[in-house]
Amino acid sequence: MNIIKSIVFGRIERRWYLLKNNFIIKGIGLNTKNAIGKIHNIKHDPNPKENTIIVTERLTYNLYMDLKKINIKGIITDYGGLGSHIAIIAKQNKLPAVLGVYLQNNKKATDILNSNDLVILNSKDGIIKKLNQEELFKILINNEPF
Known part of the structure; x- marks a missing residue:
């Protein structure tokens, strides 16, 4: 039933995994x-901040205009696909983006x-991995690819 539901709504099957507290x-x-x-x-604070990864439900015109003024690292959206407005904007601006989460x-x-999560x-x-500060430190010190 879930597979049929996924096909009907045009969704790719997505999973989330718990891995050592992340x-x-x-x-x-x-x-x-x-x-x-x-x-x-x-969703929690409508004013985007510079040098962050923005998480939003979908891209609105007002949000797009705000994002043009500041430097962001990437975008994550709840809705959207390969042909959506946010996809076109992300490709044009060469922004890392994961859509349809x-x-x-x-x-x-x-x-x-949540805000301030690493x-x-x-x-x-199309993968988003939540980190704790120790893992981030290890990645940056060892220069591991992410």
Whole structure:
């Protein structure tokens, strides 16, 4: 039934996994670039902050105009696909983006990711991994690829 539901609503099956107190979320990746940084959830604070990864339900015109004024590291959306407005904008601006993060348990990226969470955004594979400070430090010190 879930597979039929996924096909009907045009969704790719997404999963999230608990891994040692952090988790991985899967969506639709757009570019080959990756980003690492803090989350800014537009649902909790509508004013985007510079040098953050923006999490939003969908891209509105007002949000797009705000994002043009500041430098952001990436975008994560609850809705959207390869032909959506946000996908076109992300490709044009060469921004790492993961779209359509809507999980089968009716959780969305805006519900799961909070402002100031540290994440790695892998836009090639459409993967978002939440980090703790020790893991971030290890990645940066050892110069590990993310």
